[in-house]
Amino acid sequence: MVAALALAGLAGCGSEEGRVKLVPVSGVVTLNGKPMANAMVSFIPDQNNKDNTPATDSTGPEGNFKMMWKNRKGISPGKYKVVVSPTPDVPSDPRYEAFKDDPYMAQVSASAIPGSEKKKSELTKSEFEAEVGESGETFEFDAKGKLGSGDATKK
Numbered sequence: 001m002v003a004a005l006a007l008a009g010l011a012g013c014g015s016e017e018g019r020v021k022l023v024p025v026s027g028v029v030t031l032n033g034k035p036m037a038n039a040m041v042s043f044i045p046d047q048n049n050k051d052n053t054p055a056t057d058s059t060g061p062e063g064n065f066k067m068m069w070k071n072r073k074g075i076s077p078g079k080y081k082v083v084v085s086p087t088p089d090v091p092s093d094p095r096y097e098a099f100k101d102d103p104y105m106a107q108v109s110a111s112a113i114p115g116s117e118k119k120k121s122e123l124t125k126s127e128f129e130a131e132v133g134e135s136g137e138t139f140e141f142d143a144k145g146k147l148g149s150g151d152a153t154k155k
Contacts, residue, residue: 020051020053020069020076021051021076021077022053022069022072022073022074022075022076023074023075023076023077023132023133023134023135023136023137024066024073024074024136024137025043025055025066025067025074025075025132025136025137025138025139026064026065026066026067026138026139027041027064027065027137027138027139027140027141028059028062028063028064028065028139028140028141029041029059029063029065029084029141029142029143030063030140030141030142030143031142031143032142032143032144033142035059035061035062035063036059036063036084036143037059037060037061037062037063038058038059038086038087039058039059039063039084039085039086039087039143040056040057040058040059040083040084040085040086040087041056041057041058041059041065041067041082041083041084041141042054042055042056042082042083042084043055043056043067043075043080043081043082043130043132044080044081044082044083045075045076045078045079045080046078046079046080046081048078048079049076049078049079049080050076050078051076051078052076053069053070053075053076054069054075055067055068055069055075058087074136075132076132077132077133077134078131078132079129079130079131079132080129080130080131080132081127081128081129081130082127082128082129082130082139082141083125083126083127083128084125084126084127084128084141084143085125085126126141126143126144128141
């Protein structure tokens, strides 16, 4: 009897995060058709997404990425705005040490550095619309030129 009550109590202790359905989302980013290493890929949920699971990852040497939400693999199905931009260099200043593993905050902090106006104008940033299905997706994002949108395809 005591064991049954203990198990019933544990069943109600799950976090809200654990109840969000996540599906695998991965892909490749290219710039004008060539793999884009060290790019920041951010999936920003549409305001109508039932589950809000924003995610950011940096691409590897071949332009590959895998999205994670709160240390769990994947993001929730739904519509997203996808922003691809170069990962900025974080200065070797102790004030920015906290952002070394967070590409989004690194970008924000690097853009706030005095004298970085030239770097800001040279950043390549592309935006895409993407829809993640119930079983997950693999995307190819091809950024074009310096600024603007590019092509997105599902594999």
